[in-house]
Amino acid sequence: MIRKGLRCPKCDASIDSQKVSVGSSFHCEFCSESLIVRSPYGNLLMGTSVLLAGLLSFGFGMRGLRLAAAVFLGWIPIYYIARVCLNFIVPAQVSRRSPENETIQPNLGPDEEKSKGHG
């Protein structure tokens, strides 16, 4: 869900926020410009959610596999709640999606970094 107030950067037509979702590309109804909705938080929010889930689980005394499982399941609800809340604070932005300048962004997911040694 995106809050209202989105506009096409090319023709300045108002975009029905009910029809678009963050991260997905679409075409402007008026000028057919290829557009994409970007959230200014994106990967940052995902990382924060994972971190929060980890800290909470750790705080509750979970260790090892339990901690891993709790983080794995726990970050998802935190992510969605935070995303809905942030939608009201930081509105999503519409930008043009030109195929020429399109670059494949590396997917900055949660890194699984395991500490070495101690076998």
Ligand SMILES: [Zn+2]
């Ligand atoms: Zn347009």
